[in-house]
Amino acid sequence: MSSKIIVALRVPASPARAFEAFTQEIGLWWRPSPIFPFTPRSPGVMAFEPGRGGRLTETLAGGKVFEIGRIRVWAPGERLVFGWRQATFTPDQDTEVEIRFEAVGEETRVTVEHRGWDSVPAEHVARHDFPDAIFLRRHGEWWQVLVASLRDVV
Amino acid sequence: MTPGAPDLDQTLAALADPHRRRAVEVLRRGPKRAGDLAEALALSAPAMSRHLRTLRRSGLVEEAGDPFDARVRIYRLRAEPMADLKIWLEETERMWSDQLLAFRQHLERSREA
Numbered sequence: 001m002s003s004k005i006i007v008a009l010r011v012p013a014s015p016a017r018a019f020e021a022f023t024q025e026i027g028l029w030w031r032p033s034p035i036f037p038f039t040p041r042s043p044g045v046m047a048f049e050p051g052r053g054g055r056l057t058e059t060l061a062g063g064k065v066f067e068i069g070r071i072r073v074w075a076p077g078e079r080l081v082f083g084w085r086q087a088t089f090t091p092d093q094d095t096e097v098e099i100r101f102e103a104v105g106e107e108t109r110v111t112v113e114h115r116g117w118d119s120v121p122a123e124h125v126a127r128h129d130f131p132d133a134i135f136l137r138r139h140g141e142w143w144q145v146l147v148a149s150l151r152d153v154v
Numbered sequence: 155m156t157p158g159a160p161d162l163d164q165t166l167a168a169l170a171d172p173h174r175r176r177a178v179e180v181l182r183r184g185p186k187r188a189g190d191l192a193e194a195l196a197l198s199a200p201a202m203s204r205h206l207r208t209l210r211r212s213g214l215v216e217e218a219g220d221p222f223d224a225r226v227r228i229y230r231l232r233a234e235p236m237a238d239l240k241i242w243l244e245e246t247e248r249m250w251s252d253q254l255l256a257f258r259q260h261l262e263r264s265r266e267a
Contacts, residue, residue, distance in 0.1 A: 005247045009254040013261045021261055029260035033249045110257065112250045117166065117243065 004115035011108050015101040016077040018108040022099060023048040023080065039066050039087040048082075050074065056082050069097075077101060084114065168212035173197060174205050178214060178231065185230035187220070 011018055021029070032043030044060040048071070056068045069083025080099040095116035102109045169175055173195055180186060180194050192202035206229060209215035213232055220226035 005243060005250060007247060007250040007254060009251075009258055011254075011258045011261045012265060018261065021264065022257060025260065025264075029256050031252055031256045033252075110254060112254060114246060114250060117169075 004113055004117070006111065006113050008109055008111040010104060011110055012106075013108055014077075014106075015103050015108045018101050018110060019077045019080065022101075022110070023050065037086075038068055042066075056084075069094075072096070073098075164212040165214060168208050168214055171205070171208075173201075174209055177202075177205060177209060181215065181229065181231045185218070185228045187226055187228055191229065 013021065026046045026048060030046045037043060038058050039060065041060045041062070041064070042058060044058040044066070046068075047057050047059065049055045049057070052071055052074045054071045054074070056071065058066045058068060060066065066087065067085075069085060071080070071082045073079055073081035078101055080101075082097055084095045084097045095114060098113045098115070100109075100111040100113070102111070169178070176195055177191055180191060186194070188202055188206060189199070191206070192199055195202065197205070206215065206217075209229075210217060213234065215229050216232050218228045218230065220228050
């Protein structure tokens with residue numbers, strides 16, 4: 001399995017407009033994830049500070065500002081790269097998100113690449129040394145736990 | 155926050171180090187003695203032992219006795235943390251898919267307005 005996540009979608013806008021909306025209007029369109037809150041007090045309001053070295057932040061209800069990451073590449077209409085940390089990450093832990101904007105006719109393909117997790121093919125490792133029946137049973141148990149925890153947050 | 159999340163953070167922290175990632179790569183091919191692992195990674199015994207301690211605490215690796223020699227400790231991968239990581243990555247992928255859909259809806263709305 002790959003250590004990075006890639007998701008792409010076509011949106012009805014020019015690359016310049018898509019970049020502008022992605023960065024300057026993120027507070028309007030971002031859907032807070034109940035599964036991955038940035039901090040225990042999340043959700044708050046997301047915002048980008050424009051330009052390289054600026055920050056992606058979440059401002060919590062009490063006014064506190066949590067820095068999700070610094071902007072590493074700011075190329076309007078083309079590319080955006082920023083750091084991504086949740087409050088529970090350890091200090092040496094950091095992941096990176098790259099957003100690419102490519103014109104496709106009148107529209108723009110927006111690609112999200114979230115990388116930096118590890119370089120381990122987890123699927124292979126998970127099966128290591130386990131007969132299939134045991135693997136399947138254990139995997140079933142993990143899903144039960146996951147579903148139960150989802151029930152708590154949804 | 156899901157109950158499994160702190161463990162997963164430990165897993166990710168343990169994998170943040172290149173030596174420990176390499177150790178996991180080596181252990182994918184089968185259980186190993188600490189000495190053999192140190193040799194494979196070109197690490198000193200104390201350094202290897204520190205990394206193995208971190209990997210054990212994270213739950214990625216477990217220790218067992220050698221059936222042929224009680225003095226020797228064998229290290230092998232545990233399955234659960236990696237499966238957690240896989241589930242975590244799948245959930246992250248779903249999160250970004252949702253965000254992109256929300257982003258597209260936002261653009262559709264603002265175009266109509």
